[in-house]
Amino acid sequence: MSLDFRPAHDHVDNDRVPPKHDARWTLGFSRDGAVASPLDRATRHLEFEQRSTIFDEGDDARYVYVILEGAVMLSKLLPDGRRQIIELLGPGDVFGVTTTPAHDCCAEALRPTRIVAYDHHAVDGSASLQKLITERMKAQLCAMHDHAVLLGRKSAIERVATFLMRIVPGRGGAGCLGRTERNDQANIRVPLTRQEIADYLGLTLETVSRAFSHLKRDGLLVYGRHDEVTICNVCRLCQYTGSH
Amino acid sequence: MSLDFRPAHDHVDNDRVPPKHDARWTLGFSRDGAVASPLDRATRHLEFEQRSTIFDEGDDARYVYVILEGAVMLSKLLPDGRRQIIELLGPGDVFGVTTTPAHDCCAEALRPTRIVAYDHHAVDGSASLQKLITERMKAQLCAMHDHAVLLGRKSAIERVATFLMRIVPGRGGAGCLGRTERNDQANIRVPLTRQEIADYLGLTLETVSRAFSHLKRDGLLVYGRHDEVTICNVCRLCQYTGSH
DNA sequence: CGAAACCTTGATAGGTATCAAGTACGGTGG
DNA sequence: CCACCGTACTTGATACCTATCAAGGTTTCG
Numbered sequence: 003m004s005l006d007f008r009p010a011h012d013h014v015d016n017d018r019v020p021p022k023h024d025a026r027w028t029l030g031f032s033r034d035g036a037v038a039s040p041l042d043r044a045t046r047h048l049e050f051e052q053r054s055t056i057f058d059e060g061d062d063a064r065y066v067y068v069i070l071e072g073a074v075m076l077s078k079l080l081p082d083g084r085r086q087i088i089e090l091l092g093p094g095d096v097f098g099v100t101t102t103p104a105h106d107c108c109a110e111a112l113r114p115t116r117i118v119a120y121d122h123h124a125v126d127g128s129a130s131l132q133k134l135i136t137e138r139m140k141a142q143l144c145a146m147h148d149h150a151v152l153l154g155r156k157s158a159i160e161r162v163a164t165f166l167m168r169i170v171p172g173r174g175g176a177g178c179l180g181r182t183e184r185n186d187q188a189n190i191r192v193p194l195t196r197q198e199i200a201d202y203l204g205l206t207l208e209t210v211s212r213a214f215s216h217l218k219r220d221g222l223l224v225y226g227r228h229d230e231v232t233i234c235n236v237c238r239l240c241q242y243t244g245s246h
Numbered sequence: 247m248s249l250d251f252r253p254a255h256d257h258v259d260n261d262r263v264p265p266k267h268d269a270r271w272t273l274g275f276s277r278d279g280a281v282a283s284p285l286d287r288a289t290r291h292l293e294f295e296q297r298s299t300i301f302d303e304g305d306d307a308r309y310v311y312v313i314l315e316g317a318v319m320l321s322k323l324l325p326d327g328r329r330q331i332i333e334l335l336g337p338g339d340v341f342g343v344t345t346t347p348a349h350d351c352c353a354e355a356l357r358p359t360r361i362v363a364y365d366h367h368a369v370d371g372s373a374s375l376q377k378l379i380t381e382r383m384k385a386q387l388c389a390m391h392d393h394a395v396l397l398g399r400k401s402a403i404e405r406v407a408t409f410l411m412r413i414v415p416g417r418g419g420a421g422c423l424g425r426t427e428r429n430d431q432a433n434i435r436v437p438l439t440r441q442e443i444a445d446y447l448g449l450t451l452e453t454v455s456r457a458f459s460h461l462k463r464d465g466l467l468v469y470g471r472h473d474e475v476t477i478c479n480v481c482r483l484c485q486y487t488g489s490h
Numbered sequence: 491c492g493a494a495a496c497c498t499t500g501a502t503a504g505g506t507a508t509c510a511a512g513t514a515c516g517g518t519g520g
Numbered sequence: 521c522c523a524c525c526g527t528a529c530t531t532g533a534t535a536c537c538t539a540t541c542a543a544g545g546t547t548t549c550g
Contacts, residue, residue: 078395080488086395101385129373136380141345146390151322151330153397154448204398206539211498244324450507455530
C-alpha cells in the first residue's frame with residue numbers, strides 16, 4: 003500500500019541503457035518464484051530510466067506490468083490538456099490491466115525502474131500469476147477509494163498532508179502508529195514536481211506550493227537537498243490529513 | 247461498465263421480504279454457470295430492499311459480492327461527517343473485495359437488489375470464480391480512473407453531465423456512438439437524491455441542483471414523474487462532459 | 491558563471507460552498 | 521378526495537477557497 007519511492011538499495015546501478023519509449027527488453031528467466039517456467043517465454047524484464055514513458059493512453063494493452071523496483075505514475079489527459087495523475091505505484095504494484103484492447107491511461111517511470119511484463123494470454127494460463135495480480139488489484143482498488151475521498155472531499159492542505167503521509171515509509175495507509183513518540187520525524191524524498199503533485203491531488207501547482215509553505219511555517223517540514231524533505235512531526239502532520 | 251439502474255425486466259417481483267441489516271439468506275444452488283458445484287455450500291443468494299445497508303465500513307470482510315440485479319453504492323465517511331460515494335455498481339459488478347480483514351467502505355442498495363455472496367475462502371478455491379471477479383475488478387479499476395479525472399479536474403456542470411451520460415443505457419463509458427442522430431434522446435431514472443449525487447461527484451447538493459437547472463434551461467433535460475428524466479439530446483449533453 | 495527549470499509569493503478573479511428562504515412533491519390520515 | 525406534513529428540491533445572497541495571472545527568487549546543472 004505504501005509508496006516506497008526509494009529503491010531497496012540506494013546504490014542504484016546507473017549503467018543502464020537510456021530507453022526512450024521502446025525499453026530494453028531483457029528476455030530471460032523470471033526471478034519471480036511465483037511464475038511457472040513455461041511462462042518465461044512470455045515474460046520480459048525491462049528497465050526504464052527516470053521520466054521515460056512506459057506506454058501511452060490508447061496503446062495496445064498486450065502486457066501486464068509488475069514493478070520490481072522504482073516508481074511509476076499513471077495519468078490521464080482531457081482533450082483540452084487538463085491532466086489527472088491517477089495512481090502512484092511502487093514495488094509490487096501492478097499496472098496495465100484493462101478489459102479493453104487499449105490502455106486507458108499513460109504510464110511513466112518516476113525514477114529508474116525495473117519492471118516485469120507478462121503477456122496477457124500468458125497470465126490467463128498461470129493461476130499463481132493471476133492470484134498475484136488480483137491481490138495487488140484489490141489493494142490498489144482500496145487505494146483508489148481513499149483517493150476518491152481525497153479528491154472529492156478534502157481541502158488543499160488536507161490533500162497535501164495526506165500525500166506526504168502516504169510517502170512516509172511504513173506509515174502509508176495504516177495511519178499513525180504510536181502517537182507522540184519523541185523525535186517522531188521522517189526523512190522522505192518527493193520525486194515529483196509541484197505540477198505533478200498538483201495533478202495528482204486535483205490542485206494547481208501554486209496551491210500545492212502554498213500548502214507546503216504553510217506546513218513549513220508551522221514547523222512541520224524542513225527542506226533538504228534536491229527533493230528531500232524532513233517531516234518533523236509525523237503525528238502532527240497526520241492531524242492535517244482530515245482522516246483522523 | 248454502464249450502470250443499468252433499471253432491472254432487466256421492469257415487472258419487479260415485489261413479494262420479497264423486507265430485510266433490515268441482516269438480509270434474508272437464501273442457501274441454495276448457484277444460478278451462475280461459472281461456479282463449480284462444491285462451492286455452493288459457501289454461496290448464498292441474498293436480497294436487499296431499497297436503501298438497506300449491505301455492510302458498513304469496518305465490518306468483517308467475509309464475503310465477496312456479485313450483483314445479479316439492482317444497484318449498489320459504496321461510500322466512505324471522514325470523521326467529521328463528510329461523505330464520498332466511491333462507486334455506483336450495477337448487475338455483474340463485484341464489491342466487498344479487500345486485502346484487509348475489514349471492509350474499507352459501506353455498501354448500500356439503491357433499489358431492490360439481488361446479490362450472490364461468496365465466501366472469501368471459497369473464492370480462493372475456484373479458478374473460474376476468481377477469473378470472474380478479476381475481470382470485473384479490472385473494469386471497475388478503469389471506471390475509478392475515469393472518476394478520478396472527474397473528481398480532480400472537471401467543473402460542476404461537466405461532472406453532472408458525465409454522471410448523466412454514465413446512466414444512459416448502452417452509452418455509459420463508450421461515449422457518443424452515432425452523432426447527431428435525429429431524435430437522439432433517452433429516458434433515464436436517477437435513483438439518487440441530490441445529496442447522493444453530490445457526494446458521488448464531490449459537490450454540494452445545491453451545486454448539483456443548479457447544474458441540473460442549467461441543463462434544463464438549455465433544453466437538454468425534461469423532468470418526468472418521480473426520478474425519471476428525459477435527456478433530449480444525448481450527443482449535445484455529451485459535449486458538456488469535457489471528455490469530448 | 492549563466493541559463494533553464496522549478497519554486498515561491500502576491501494580487502485578483504471566479505467557481506463553488508455556505509447560509510437562508512421558499513417551492514414542489516409524495517404520502518398519510520381525516 | 522382533500523388537507524396536511526415532511527422530505528426533497530430549487531433559488532438567491534454572500535463568503536471563502538482555490539484558480540488564475542504575474543513577477544521574482546532559488547536551485548541545479550552544464
